[in-house]
Amino acid sequence: MDTDYDSHRENVAGRANVETTPELRAYYEELAGAEAGALWTVANKIEPWEPVSASVPVLWRYEALRDKVLKSLDLVTPEQAGRRVIYLSNPGRRDVVAAVGWLYSGLQVMRAGERASAHIHTASALRFIIEGEGAYTVVDGHKMTLGPNDFVLTPNGTWHEHAVAEEGTDCIWQDGLDIPLTNAMEANSYAVHEDLAQAVTYPVDDSSGVWAAPGLVPSGHTWNKGYSPLLKYEWEATYEALQRHAKVSDGSEFDGIMMTFVNPATGGHVMQTIGASMQMLRPGERTRAHRHTGSFLYHCAKGSGHSIINGKRFDWKEHDIFCVPSWAWHEHANASDTEDACLFCFNDLPVMEKLGYWREEAFGDNGGRQPVLG
Numbered sequence: 618m619d620t621d622y623d624s625h626r627e628n629v630a631g632r633a634n635v636e637t638t639p640e641l642r643a644y645y646e647e648l649a650g651a652e653a654g655a656l657w658t659v660a661n662k663i664e665p666w667e668p669v670s671a672s673v674p675v676l677w678r679y680e681a682l683r684d685k686v687l688k689s690l691d692l693v694t695p696e697q698a699g700r701r702v703i704y705l706s707n708p709g710r711r712d713v714v715a716a717v718g719w720l721y722s723g724l725q726v727m728r729a730g731e732r733a734s735a736h737i738h739t740a741s742a743l744r745f746i747i748e749g750e751g752a753y754t755v756v757d758g759h760k761m762t763l764g765p766n767d768f769v770l771t772p773n774g775t776w777h778e779h780a781v782a783e784e785g786t787d788c789i790w791q792d793g794l795d796i797p798l799t800n801a802m803e804a805n806s807y808a809v810h811e812d813l814a815q816a817v818t819y820p821v822d823d824s825s826g827v828w829a830a831p832g833l834v835p836s837g838h839t840w841n842k843g844y845s846p847l848l849k850y851e852w853e854a855t856y857e858a859l860q861r862h863a864k865v866s867d868g869s870e871f872d873g874i875m876m877t878f879v880n881p882a883t884g885g886h887v888m889q890t891i892g893a894s895m896q897m898l899r900p901g902e903r904t905r906a907h908r909h910t911g912s913f914l915y916h917c918a919k920g921s922g923h924s925i926i927n928g929k930r931f932d933w934k935e936h937d938i939f940c941v942p943s944w945a946w947h948e949h950a951n952a953s954d955t956e957d958a959c960l961f962c963f964n965d966l967p968v969m970e971k972l973g974y975w976r977e978e979a980f981g982d983n984g985g986r987q988p989v990l991g
Contacts, residue, residue, distance in 0.1 A: 633657035668910050671709040672717045672942035674926040679936035686724045686789060695733045701726055702792060707940065717940035718912025719798035720965060726789045727752070732780035735810035740799040741773040741888045744790045745916055745961055747936050751785015754778070756848050758818035766852030766918045768878065768961065772844035772888050776815050791916055791938065793963045795890045824848040828881050831858070845880035845887040859897040859959065871907045871979070873898045873949070892966040898922060898951035898958045905985030906948040909977030911969040913941040913962055920958025922951045928990035946980055946987055
């Protein structure tokens with residue numbers, strides 16, 4: 618076949634190519650009056666040849682946001698704001714208040730001695746601790762103490778609240794939720810606890826004590842909920858697992874040394890709609906480019922480096938956050954020849970997999986590396 622497929626396919630049967638005439642324009646108006654429309658007027662938009670994301674790659678620099686986040690301490694209280702959060706806005710997703718795709722994220726700050734009201738919502742949520750001492754979260758009576766780079770779950774349908782101990786310091790963490798997805802499904806709801814706080818009914822950090830042992834499941838404990846019984850994933854154990862993995866494996870050519878946070882009771886994702894991982898780039902390591910469906914939000918937990926996303930370079934360092942939209946080419950590189958770099962990531966991978974939407978492909982040119990266009 619002599620005709621190039623990419624140019625030929627724009628004119629093949631199955632793609633709309635109808636020139637608007639006065640008769641058709643009048644017909645469209647008739648249809649609109651009946652709250653209907655002609656598929657061929659929107660088919661090329663709603664049925665693209667390949668995945669199309671409205672999101673754009675964005676890098677949120679922590680040093681640029683930190684002072685603005687702390688400023689909110691003097692402007693609103695947790696009681697006034699509900700939660701004192703500065704959200705991350707993607708230019709292509711401002712209409713749904715998303716950081717990327719159907720994922721929301723923000724930076725929350727609390728003073729020592731403050732406690733936000735206990736609440737419950739349909740959306741699934743997580744926290745990644747950035748800085749400060751004395752932070753803790755209570756989920757359905759389970760209290761968890763939190764430190765920098767710890768990752769904690771507040772699953773959908775659970776009562777939860779956040780606070781900082783009196784002897785603590787100002788604390789900042791990153792929130793991650795599937796609010797845009799839940800709203801798109803018209804399923805979201807929110808309620809505040811009638812007592813504004815819940816009782817701690819289990820020993821402190823009992824979730825970690827029971828479920829955090831690697832490769833071991835507690836005898837006599839059953840778990841049938843849709844989220845992980847391990848509600849806190851500690852940084853020290855995560856980083857140690859990455860280092861052990863790196864000693865015996867070359868890792869992934871696309872992601873370096875990557876570990877997925879899992880539900881220890883099932884081996885599946887930590888929540889039904891949000892997945893998470895931590896990956897390590899060894900000194901001098903640069904991955905190959907690939908793309909896949911699903912929206913991914915990265916947080917630099919350690920070190921520094923850069924990512925090339927759809928031909929644009931984004932340089933990041935500790936606690937910077939950046940997003941990779943669905944079907945965007947991306948690759949990562951460690952800036953140091955002596956120290957490793959670690960990226961925490963949360964994503965909508967569980968949704969992509971359950972619905973059968975997951976697909977990925979490698980960048981085939983230039984040894985798997987993208988040309989940097991800007």
